[in-house]
Amino acid sequence: MSTVDFTVEYARSAKSICRYCHEFIEKNAVRIGKIIPNPYDECEAGWDDVTRWHHTDCMLKVFELDKPKEKKIKAPGDMYGFEHLKKNDKDTILKLINDGNTKRDNLFRDFRCLCAKISEEESSAGKTSLVSNHLWKGNGGTGYKGDVYLLMKLLLPGVVKTVYNLNDKQLIKLFSQIFGTSLIAMEEDLDQGDVSETVRVCFEKSKKVTPLKKSVLSLQEADGLLNSLSKATTESEQLSILTKIIIRCTSNDLMMVVRIIKHDLGINATAKHLLGGLHPHAYEAFKVSRNLKDVVERVQANTLESMPGLKEKETGNGNRDDRDNRDDLKKTPVKRPTGDEGLTTPAKKQKPECKTAPAASPSNVAANIFTGCKIFLPETTDSFKELKQYIIDFDGEVLSEGSKRSATHIVSSKGKMSTVSGKVKVVTPDWLWHSIKKKQLASTEEYKP
Ligand SMILES: [Zn+2]
Incomplete structure (x- = not known):
């Protein structure tokens, strides 16, 4: 089965029936097909996949009914044929996709899942990057489109306190x-x-x-x-x-x-670390104003640094260099307001050469690329933190030096060949990046150090 699970086109005849409303789809109307393995191919003989057609609106309704894990269209690249549509039809579909992503980003369930991940993560830095990832990916992979203030407020019930008087x-x-x-x-x-x-x-x-x-x-x-x-x-x-x-x-x-x-999410994270995921200086800013809404708005408008009272040393050069090195993508989503803007620009925002680019490829958010992989990733690897987070996000395990012996994969940069034997595969960091970008494990043969 292909990695793209949907296709879009103008109906070539009036014979297809929408799988949602069971009405015929008119000839030349836009129809979206979900590509699934042939259900009659019981012997797995490699029969062609089948396409189940839907009206555009009906396809989106199906997504709302589907379980969270079911594949959904989160970006135009999730469909074959999008580029061949007329501009008006593209715009209509983009708006529908954007609305769907916004709705999913605003789901309480998403917030709950984020809390669960933060709770499981042991390191403070890891907790911060979980919040940051949540914000710069969102469901669509191009940035969180939900209400950032609300999300942060709910993440910080002990800090932004609402009094319920209920013991x-x-x-x-x-x-x-x-x-x-x-x-x-x-x-x-x-x-x-x-x-x-x-x-x-x-x-x-x-x-x-x-x-x-x-x-x-x-x-x-x-x-x-x-x-x-x-x-x-x-x-x-x-x-x-x-x-x-x-x-x-x-x-x-x-x-x-x-x-x-009860003002306690049980996720074992401090305001400093959670706010750090919003912006490197969000915590300092919050300490100054105690006004979360103002802090979020300043981050979104990119005016946090000029906030009155935020000390020079906290926004000084040392930190600035550090931040610039980490690429602007991390701040992109929260800077972007809601609306359609995010829709028409993902291609521009995507930087193919940039190592953080996989986030711009949307459906990999839910992919389990590294299931079963126990990966030893030396801390000296370039972009170690990002890679580590991706491996964890995509269901893999990152091993420490001490448990290196149980690794299925050892990452080694070129020229630093590790002397290991047995079944373990030694690969370059590019093997990880390639797998993340393609949403599937790349062959290790091509990525030997
Ligand atoms: Zn329909």
Whole structure:
């Protein structure tokens, strides 16, 4: 099966049927085809892939219904034939893709996944680069198109504090009424530890309310409901708002909502490291103004450095050099406001020769390129940090010097051939870059040091 999973064209006849609405697609109308392996090729005899056609709008509706892991069109390059369309049709499709990416970037689920990754990452620098990657990739690979302020606000519930006046006992009492679960049972569960976990477990067992199977909550919706909760003054108001929240949540969503209410996401990251992912000086700026919205707006407008009160030494030359070396791409997404601008420019933003370019290739965000690969990557490798992050992002494992012996791949720069034997493959860093760009493992034969 090809790496491009979609195709777009003008319908050559009026005989194809849209797989979503089951209506015929008119001749010459734009149709998008999802290319899938031939379902009748049970013996895997290598029959040709089949194309399932959809109206443009209908294809996008399918993506909304699909599971997060299902392939989606996130950039024009995910489709064959896009370049052959007329300008108007290109624009229409670009807008639809952009809307889809924005919607996905604003999903609470995405925020939750980011929190999970930050929580699993041990190093502070790694936590910072997870936030930074999230912002400069986004779902479309060309930059986060969601609400950056909201994302950062929700990441920092202990710093940008909304007061809910709800302690563990009160939360348990409210949820026990909504779930129809006995208060004693919930209190017993709480004795084992964490209130958010108790709420999650009891939500799943509740006979009165059923958690959603698929997360639909947006950051905006979550934030709005949490704001209302903070303003509720009576128990019945709190009950009514929590009920509104619950009917929009999966059990994991609700667990995270409770953590926000408790001002602790459990991700073990400081404001300094999280804000560092927004901009190298965002934390210093926040300390000066204590105004997150202002800081985010300044980062987006590229005026953070001129913020009054931000000390000269913190924006001085030493740091500036460091930053410039790391390529502007990291700051690109947050500088770009929402709207269509990002749509029409990805090709320009893409720098093929630049080592951070893979992010501009969209669908690799979800690819598992390095599954099963245990890679020893010397810290002296050029762009070590970026490479390490890519390997982890794409499901690989980066080994330390101590566990080098269990490596499947050893990265070695040219001229520094390692003396290793056995099944382990010795490759140059270009093998990694090539694999990342092509979204699949490159042959190691061509990348021997
Ligand atoms: Zn249709």
